[in-house]
Amino acid sequence: MRANTDYLLEYRGKSRESVIGRFEDILLHSDGSTTKMLELIVGGEVTVEVHDQEWVFRRELLPELHFPIEDAGPFLRRVTSLYYQNEVISTNLVYGNPQVLSGALQEQLMKGKVPLGKLIKEMEYRRQILFAGYEELGPHSLNYHPFVFDRAEYPVKKYVMIREGKWWFYLTEVFHMSTILNYMVSDLKENII
Numbered sequence: 001m002r003a004n005t006d007y008l009l010e011y012r013g014k015s016r017e018s019v020i021g022r023f024e025d026i027l028l029h030s031d032g033s034t035t036k037m038l039e040l041i042v043g044g045e046v047t048v049e050v051h052d053q054e055w056v057f058r059r060e061l062l063p064e065l066h067f068p069i070e071d072a073g074p075f076l077r078r079v080t081s082l083y084y085q086n087e088v089i090s091t092n093l094v095y096g097n098p099q100v101l102s103g104a105l106q107e108q109l110m111k112g113k114v115p116l117g118k119l120i121k122e123m124e125y126r127r128q129i130l131f132a133g134y135e136e137l138g139p140h141s142l143n144y145h146p147f148v149f150d151r152a153e154y155p156v157k158k159y160v161m162i163r164e165g166k167w168w169f170y171l172t173e174v175f176h177m178s179t180i181l182n183y184m185v186s187d188l189k190e191n192i193i
Contacts, residue, residue: 023184027175028132028157034090034173035082035117042084042183050112051147052079055098062143067095068130068160069167074098076106079144082115089180091147092116093172100168116169120161125168131158137174149174 023041030037039046057073069075076096081088094116096109108119135156141149154174161169 023181024155024175024177027173027180028155029129031127031129031159033117033121034157035115036121038082038084038089038180041180042089044084044183046082046084046089046115048080048082048112048115050078050080052145053077053110053112066158067170069095069097069170071097071167076101076109078109078112079147080112080115081147084179084183087176087179087183089176089183091144091149091174091176093143095170097167097169100163100166116171123163125161125163127159127161129157129159131156143172144174 026041027034027037035046054077055074056077057075058067058071060073061067076094076098078092078094078096080092080094082090082092096106098106101109105119108114109116133156134153136153137144137149137151137156155177156175157171157173159171160167161171
């Protein structure tokens with residue numbers, strides 16, 4: 001059963017846009033683990049599905065992809081979605097640098113069973129956010145093939161993870177805010193209200 005979020009979004013006289021905007025800001029501007037933030041917001045464990053995973057060279061990337069890394073490759077390319085209760089809450093395009101990926105991490109990534117954020121939670125790295133805001137996915141949606149989006153515009157965060165002075169991962173995260181907020185409200189109703 002889906003919760004009606006209207007009462008929450010009008011909480012304390014705030015407009016729907018400002019409350020949703022605050023949650024979007026948390027997801028888009030935080031440089032911490034997105035997986036952990038999503039689990040805290042929805043109130044439960046998030047799972048990953050790997051839609052596509054392959055080794056690619058720069059020359060194979062679609063021209064529409066803004067790829068901030070100068071290397072020629074190969075790169076590990078993954079299209080994944082994070083799910084809560086079998087509903088997608090984020091869709092991600094991930095590129096990994098094999099020069100910095102350990103053999104054990106590459107093996108875990110290739111298995112595709114655990115979200116990246118959980119695999120690297122004990123490792124030291126920093127995130128450099130390159131873009132945070134709404135983006136029209138129209139021409140860029142091919143980068144996420146075979147995943148298909150049902151809307152044109154989504155909140156998006158793009159960033160580079162840097163480890164030992166080298167780029168480690170380049171990620172684009174697309175958030176499905178209505179689903180995220182519905183589960184947050186549902187969890188609040190069950191546990192607090």
